[in-house]
Amino acid sequence: MSADRYLTERLPWYLSGALEEAETAEVERLLAASEDNRRELEEARAAARVYGHRLPAGVVVDYAFEGSHPEVTGELLERYFRVSPVAAEELELVRESRLALASELAGEAAGNVLPFGRPVPAAPPVGGWRRLALAASLVGVTALGLAAWQWEQLAQREDLLVRTEAQLREARSREGEVAADEAMRRRLEALESENQQLAAGKSDLVDQLAARDGRLEEMSRQIAELNEPLVNVPLIDVWPGDTVLRGEAQDGPAVVVPRQTRSVALILNSGVEKEQQITGLDILDSLGNEVWRSSGRLERDPGAQEGDPKLGNLTVALPVQQLGVGRYTLRLVNRHDGRTEILETYEIEIR
Amino acid sequence: MATDSDPFIQAYLGGESDAVAEVDRWIQGAARPFFRRLSSQWDDVLQDVRLEVYKALSSNQFRGEANLKTYVWRVVNHSCLDLLRKASRWRWIELEDSPEVQEVAERKVRDESLSLATTDLLTKVMERVSEECRRLWQMIFSGLSYREMSDRLEVKEGALRVRVLRCRKRALELREELLGEEA
Numbered sequence: 001m002s003a004d005r006y007l008t009e010r011l012p013w014y015l016s017g018a019l020e021e022a023e024t025a026e027v028e029r030l031l032a033a034s035e036d037n038r039r040e041l042e043e044a045r046a047a048a049r050v051y052g053h054r055l056p057a058g059v060v061v062d063y064a065f066e067g068s069h070p071e072v073t074g075e076l077l078e079r080y081f082r083v084s085p086v087a088a089e090e091l092e093l094v095r096e097s098r099l100a101l102a103s104e105l106a107g108e109a110a111g112n113v114l115p116f117g118r119p120v121p122a123a124p125p126v127g128g129w130r131r132l133a134l135a136a137s138l139v140g141v142t143a144l145g146l147a148a149w150q151w152e153q154l155a156q157r158e159d160l161l162v163r164t165e166a167q168l169r170e171a172r173s174r175e176g177e178v179a180a181d182e183a184m185r186r187r188l189e190a191l192e193s194e195n196q197q198l199a200a201g202k203s204d205l206v207d208q209l210a211a212r213d214g215r216l217e218e219m220s221r222q223i224a225e226l227n228e229p230l231v232n233v234p235l236i237d238v239w240p241g242d243t244v245l246r247g248e249a250q251d252g253p254a255v256v257v258p259r260q261t262r263s264v265a266l267i268l269n270s271g272v273e274k275e276q277q278i279t280g281l282d283i284l285d286s287l288g289n290e291v292w293r294s295s296g297r298l299e300r301d302p303g304a305q306e307g308d309p310k311l312g313n314l315t316v317a318l319p320v321q322q323l324g325v326g327r328y329t330l331r332l333v334n335r336h337d338g339r340t341e342i343l344e345t346y347e348i349e350i351r
Numbered sequence: 352m353a354t355d356s357d358p359f360i361q362a363y364l365g366g367e368s369d370a371v372a373e374v375d376r377w378i379q380g381a382a383r384p385f386f387r388r389l390s391s392q393w394d395d396v397l398q399d400v401r402l403e404v405y406k407a408l409s410s411n412q413f414r415g416e417a418n419l420k421t422y423v424w425r426v427v428n429h430s431c432l433d434l435l436r437k438a439s440r441w442r443w444i445e446l447e448d449s450p451e452v453q454e455v456a457e458r459k460v461r462d463e464s465l466s467l468a469t470t471d472l473l474t475k476v477m478e479r480v481s482e483e484c485r486r487l488w489q490m491i492f493s494g495l496s497y498r499e500m501s502d503r504l505e506v507k508e509g510a511l512r513v514r515v516l517r518c519r520k521r522a523l524e525l526r527e528e529l530l531g532e533e534a
Contacts, residue, residue, distance in 0.1 A: 016491050047519035048492075050476050071467060080470060080473075080474045098428075100380055
């Protein structure tokens with residue numbers, strides 16, 4: 001029988017004591033019920049020993065205080081603390097404590113305060129056999145003196161090391177502050193510069209906005225006008241090549257459209273054969289630039305009868321205001337296969 | 352070996368108030384970083400640490416290699432780490448085992464930890480598992496339930512449990528592989 005999935009997935013938290021009471025009871029029931037489940041527990045423990053492996057506390061303390069340990073290489077310890085979050089957290093706590101010590105020692109050194117005084121040995125009595133004893137023990141005293149001197153040197157070096165570290169930390173802290181100040185100053189300068197640029201650009205923006213508002217107002221007015229119904233729209237019959245007002249012949253090369261008129265209706269009396277398709281109407285200015293182009297087939301007067309002279313009528317409402325003053329050519333065309341065949345032209349002039 | 356600190360140590364061991372107060376100040380300063388992890392039992396922690404320091408000084412373990420304050424500081428850190436580990440609810444051993452069996456099992460775990468070969472092997476395993484696996488198990492060791500982990504990581508509880516299970520298998524596979532290579 002394989003291990004119970006419910007149990008397998010919960011074992012890490014069972015081992016850490018983080019399961020709820022009912023879950024713990026269920027896990028323990030399952031553990032008691034199956035050998036496979038108990039093997040799973042051992043597997044979970046084995047994995048926990050990998051992920052939660054901890055060095056002896058002494059090694060962590062030695063590493064934090066000395067940067068090394070006699071039994072484990074520094075390189076291995078560095079790698080170990082890098083990949084073991086549990087151990088790294090412990091190391092961090094000890095290091096924090098050590099920094100507090102360094103700070104205290106540095107403060108004592110700066111204030112020249114010793115935590116307790118070194119005892120001053122009493123002056124030895126001199127005289128009689130004691131002189132001989134003193135002479136006889138000279139070598140021993142010298143050796144002791146040397147040891148004491150060495151100890152003193154070691155103690156001084158340790159204190160010096162601690163003070164230097166504290167000074168270094170303080171200097172780094174100051175450097176950090178200076179760097180932070182410098183970064184802040186540069187940031188402020190950049191912000192000030194941006195501010196000036198924005199202030200300079202502000203008047204331009206205000207002008208542009210005012211111009212756009214004016215243009216918007218004008219366009220709104222035009223839209224409102226276009227939405228109004230038009231009465232007495234001039235109706236103009238136009239023949240290819242010449243122009244007449246409807247019902248009355250008029251000579252001249254182009255029909256004249258008064259510029260005050262908002263719109264005119266042109267009746268194009270086309271002579272294009274009925275079978276010939278008209279697929280476009282182009283309007284060109286006096287320089288031949290296309291100012292408007294229709295697309296799609298144009299249907300001629302659907303009510304016209306066979307033989308009716310107005311068979312080919314097309315009606316065009318011309319936006320006079322939008323075209324503006326000038327001479328224009330209206331062109332009926334047939335576009336096919338990428339070519340444009342001009343069928344007829346009509347001339348008008350807005351003035 | 353007699354040290355220059357002997358009179359102060361004697362004063363402390365003799366219960367002289369100035370010496371006791373000074374050592375107690377050191378103890379509290381050294382232990383302070385551990386407060387955030389052991390705050391719920393802080394008074395007991397300090398008592399235990401005071402006892403350890405007293406034992407260390409009364410048994411002449413201080414050799415004078417460093418100054419006394421540094422020595423006491425290290426003893427405090429050592430004690431705090433031990434207490435921190437004891438505070439974990441981790442079940443390394445069977446609940447029903449006798450105290451003697453538990454003691455043996457705990458010693459076995461400590462001995463394993465001490466082994467250089469073990470440290471080397473487990474470091475290699477940890478270097479090969481994913482960052483996510485290390486993080487997940489770290490959260491487990493810090494005592495989070497899978498529901499708390501699920502909330503923090505915004506992963507469904509079931510998916511989280513399966514990930515942890517995969518990480519568990521991966522670590523053991525790697526350990527076996529490395530042991531095979533070494534053999």
